[in-house]
Amino acid sequence: MSAPSMNGQGGHIEVRDLDISFKARGATVQAVKSVSLDVRPGEFVSLIGPSGCGKSTLMNAVAGFTTADRGALTLDGRPIAGPGSDRGVVFQQYSLFPWMTVRKNVEFGLKMKHVPPTQRETQARTLLGLAGLLAFENHYPAQLSGGMKQRVGIVRALATSPQVLLMDEPFGALDSQTRSVMQEILTNMWQRLRLSVLFITHDIDEAIFLSDRIYVMTARPGRIKADIKVPLPRPRTPDMMDTPEFAGLVRAIKKLIREESLAAMGGELRDGGYAGLSTEIGPEGVAHVL
Numbered sequence: 001m002s003a004p005s006m007n008g009q010g011g012h013i014e015v016r017d018l019d020i021s022f023k024a025r026g027a028t029v030q031a032v033k034s035v036s037l038d039v040r041p042g043e044f045v046s047l048i049g050p051s052g053c054g055k056s057t058l059m060n061a062v063a064g065f066t067t068a069d070r071g072a073l074t075l076d077g078r079p080i081a082g083p084g085s086d087r088g089v090v091f092q093q094y095s096l097f098p099w100m101t102v103r104k105n106v107e108f109g110l111k112m113k114h115v116p117p118t119q120r121e122t123q124a125r126t127l128l129g130l131a132g133l134l135a136f137e138n139h140y141p142a143q144l145s146g147g148m149k150q151r152v153g154i155v156r157a158l159a160t161s162p163q164v165l166l167m168d169e170p171f172g173a174l175d176s177q178t179r180s181v182m183q184e185i186l187t188n189m190w191q192r193l194r195l196s197v198l199f200i201t202h203d204i205d206e207a208i209f210l211s212d213r214i215y216v217m218t219a220r221p222g223r224i225k226a227d228i229k230v231p232l233p234r235p236r237t238p239d240m241m242d243t244p245e246f247a248g249l250v251r252a253i254k255k256l257i258r259e260e261s262l263a264a265m266g267g268e269l270r271d272g273g274y275a276g277l278s279t280e281i282g283p284e285g286v287a288h289v290l
């Protein structure tokens with residue numbers, strides 16, 4: 001049985017000059033400012049940055065949950081005007097229906113799209129197999145661990161064969177051991193499905209392990225501070241985390257984020273900030289630094 005096709009060609013997210021602000025208690029909060037970014041078809045891209053810098057706001061705009069004040073947002077050239085089944089979304093909180101079995105949860109989106117029952121079942125079982133969950137297809141969410149629930153959430157988001165998967169800190173609620181297993185499962189699934197992923201995390205190791213590129217954001221209002229390529233080969237394996245290349249990337253990204261976190265708290269760096277960035281990861285690894 002082969003995995004459902006996730007469209008090897010489509011899934012190009014383009015964000016251009018995006019501004020998003022919120023009105024709260026008479027004041028305007030500028031969350032995102034002049035952000036431009038791309039997630040190319042089949043690319044795994046992470047967004048990382050200090051707390052409150054606008055990562056979720058940006059992802060919500062790509063998901064179609066939030067509207068922008070200015071700028072353009074397209075998927076394969078079509079303007080994003082609201083949520084759609086071409087974009088699967090996974091949040092930190094497990095959003096499974098507790099009264100449905102694992103398989104029925106996964107089949108839900110397909111049912112909404114009037115996919116016939118046999119096809120629904122085949123698609124759900126194929127993806128559950130990829131996530132190592134087939135033995136649990138008739139369990140209810142309450143019978144699953146946190147890691148398993150989140151795997152079901154990912155499978156559910158993938159069930160309708162979206163071109164893009166949007167993941168907002170999906171492993172943030174998991175313990176570190178479960179989290180690293182989940183990272184391995186996700187990278188293996190991505191390797192098979194090759195769909196475009198936009199992934200938010202606070203965890204630098206996680207961003208590097210999973211991504212082709214990482215956008216580092218500034219403190220609020222969030223702008224793109226750096227666009228960093230991850231030159232590690234695919235498929236990714238946990239032993240890559242012990243290499244000097246990995247350690248260099250961690251140091252470089254840590255510096256960028258620390259500078260922003262300090263700026264957000266009114267401090268400043270005394271060690272040159274990201275001046276040493278290209279010595280850490282090589283000039284070709286740094287596509288853009290503000």
Ligand SMILES: Nc1ncnc2c1ncn2[C@@H]1O[C@H](COP(=O)(O)OP(=O)(O)OP(=O)(O)O)[C@@H](O)[C@H]1O
Nearest residue numbers: 022023024029031050051052053054055056057058
């Ligand atoms: N619906 C809203 N109404 C008012 N302000 C909002 C709203 N959503 C977000 N904000 C504000 O916009 C800014 C960016 O928030 P956002 O959640 O996008 O940041 P984040 O980078 O995802 O944060 P974290 O890393 O802590 O999850 C914050 O100052 C937040 O308080």
